Amino acid sequence: MGGNHDIWKYFTKIGPDKNFKQGRAQCNYCDHKCNESVVRCEGHLKVCDYADLETKQQYFGSTFQEPNFSV
Ligand SMILES: [Zn+2]
Numbered sequence: 454m455g456g457n458h459d460i461w462k463y464f465t466k467i468g469p470d471k472n473f474k475q476g477r478a479q480c481n482y483c484d485h486k487c488n489e490s491v492v493r494c495e496g497h498l499k500v501c502d503y504a505d506l507e508t509k510q511q512y513f514g515s516t517f518q519e520p521n522f523s524v
Contacts, residue, residue, distance in 0.1 A: 460491050460494045460512070462481075462512075463480070463481050463482070463494070463498055463504070463508070464478040464480055464481060464489075464498075465479050465481060466478050466489055467479050470486075475488050475489065475490075476489035477489055478493075478494055480494075480497055480501055480503075480504075482501050482504040483501060483502065483503040483504075485497055495513075498512060498513075499513070499517075499520070500520060506518075506519055
């Protein structure tokens with residue numbers, strides 16, 4: 454379901470992993486892997502250190518800003 458969702462421009466479906474029954478997806482910008490779920494992938498894309506702001510704004514909209522991790 455949702456095979457043509459835009460999130461799949463940013464993640465590659467890698468199928469089931471031996472340790473996981475559910476299909477897995479890998480971020481196209483880093484080696485992060487998560488469940489093949491739009492919600493999971495969006496959650497990672499928001500905080501991915503390797504995807505630039507432009508890429509994130511393309512997906513989340515031009516008002517998206519990097520979360521500000523103040524130390
Ligand atoms: Zn990533």
